[in-house]
Amino acid sequence: MKQSIRDKLENLAGRLDELDRILASGEATRDMDQYRKLTREHAELGPVVALYQTWCLTEADLQSALEMMADPDMKELAEAEMKSARERLPGIEIELQKRLLPKDIDDERNVFLEIRAGTGGDESALFAGNLFRMYTRFAERQHWQVEVVSANDSEVGGYKEVIARIVGNGVYAKLKFESGGHRVQRVPETEAQGRIHTSACTVAVMPEADELADVHINPAEIRIDTFRASGAGGQHINKTDSAVRIVHLPTGIVVECQDGRSQHKNKAQAMSVLVARIRDAQQREQNAKIASTRKSLIGSGDRSERIRTYNFPQGRVTDHRINLTLYKIDSIMDGDLDELVGALANEHQAELLAALADPE
Numbered sequence: 001m002k003q004s005i006r007d008k009l010e011n012l013a014g015r016l017d018e019l020d021r022i023l024a025s026g027e028a029t030r031d032m033d034q035y036r037k038l039t040r041e042h043a044e045l046g047p048v049v050a051l052y053q054t055w056c057l058t059e060a061d062l063q064s065a066l067e068m069m070a071d072p073d074m075k076e077l078a079e080a081e082m083k084s085a086r087e088r089l090p091g092i093e094i095e096l097q098k099r100l101l102p103k104d105i106d107d108e109r110n111v112f113l114e115i116r117a118g119t120g121g122d123e124s125a126l127f128a129g130n131l132f133r134m135y136t137r138f139a140e141r142q143h144w145q146v147e148v149v150s151a152n153d154s155e156v157g158g159y160k161e162v163i164a165r166i167v168g169n170g171v172y173a174k175l176k177f178e179s180g181g182h183r184v185q186r187v188p189e190t191e192a193q194g195r196i197h198t199s200a201c202t203v204a205v206m207p208e209a210d211e212l213a214d215v216h217i218n219p220a221e222i223r224i225d226t227f228r229a230s231g232a233g234g235q236h237i238n239k240t241d242s243a244v245r246i247v248h249l250p251t252g253i254v255v256e257c258q259d260g261r262s263q264h265k266n267k268a269q270a271m272s273v274l275v276a277r278i279r280d281a282q283q284r285e286q287n288a289k290i291a292s293t294r295k296s297l298i299g300s301g302d303r304s305e306r307i308r309t310y311n312f313p314q315g316r317v318t319d320h321r322i323n324l325t326l327y328k329i330d331s332i333m334d335g336d337l338d339e340l341v342g343a344l345a346n347e348h349q350a351e352l353l354a355a356l357a358d359p360e
Contacts, residue, residue: 001055001093008100009052016045048099055092061085094353101352106207107173112149112276113164113205118181120199122156127184127310128201129158130333135166135175137335144168149269150257163273165208172207177321177344179205180307187313196313200306206280208272217275223247224267229258246270253277322347 019042029035062085068078115131117124139146145167152160166175183200191197229243243258244266255277257270309318310329317332317340318325324343326332332340 001096005097005100009048009096012045013049013052016042016049019045048096051092051096051099055089055096058085058088058092062089097353098349101349104173104176106176108170109172109207110165110167111171111175111205111207112273113166113175113178114161114203115159115163116161116202117154117159118200118202120184120197122154122158123184123188123197124199124201125154125156125158125160126188127158127182127199128160128162129154130184131182131201131203132159132162132164134333134335134337135178136164138337139166139168139335141335142168142171142174144171148259149273150255150259165269165272172205173345174341175205176207177307177341177348178203183306183309185309185311185313204280206276209275209279217248217271217278221249222274223249226263242266244270246274248274248278251278251281253281319344 019038023035023038023042061081065078065081065085068074068081071078113135115128115135117128120127136146147165147167149163149165151162154160181200181202183198185196185198187194188197223246225245225247226241227243227245228241242261242263243256244263245254245256246267247254253274255270255274257266257273259266259269307319307321309320310333311318312329314327315329316325316327317329319340322343324340326339328336
């Protein structure tokens, strides 16, 4: 184990001892907010320090076995203990490194999912509908809640654009690598010649901000318009100016929300989407600067980047960032994304481990 990693683990062990003393003294209970913060930190450090102690004991066993090798009567036992310790140490070290990886503070957040039809006309809109169903089915499997914020239906079915809020445990952690260009290759229903067409959609997954605290918006820099909603919704939705459009003047970002019957609710939902978009733009700008010095294996996540191809004639889905091809397109389009999501997360973790081992 590298000395820098060992020093960090020693510091964490020292911090855990300090927390033990503070919590045992009872002083922390005078401030319940501080008490909860300290107990949460203790719960996070405990398993890491326990694993480090296991590593230390295993390392000590190895050293003891090496010392016993000098005694002919103990040589056989020593060799067995050395073999056992050497087999266990690498696995413990890898697990320790994983636990030391920086956590994405957004992983537990809810998200706004945006899907937009791109090149391909009507076929692209139909594919946008397919993608939305895919993510909705995946959300159902995860016991998440999906709320449609805004939808611009296509005349032939599907969506020109659809925005949804997905609520649940660890939503962003599992969907954060879905942002980018999604390409489909198939024979459209309207194609009489049976020719394969290529269409595309863009997907953006943005973590929901904490109220408006994460992004400061100057009220003078936004324009809010109300208008009459269109589409399904009964008499009420078509007779009142309940729909809301918010324009952020500095960035040109436009958000519309007309799904709810209440203008107040639509305004609040549109403002939440606006904040998430601004925050997403800021984070992508920051990530671009980081990527200029160290290219990410996962990709920038830029919306224009082609990340995945869905080839229906061949029954395959290929993720181009990790060169993974799965021949189960039907189950994937039905929301079976676990293998794709897991592979992307593992590749991301592998890069973080590489960065930890070689910070230069």
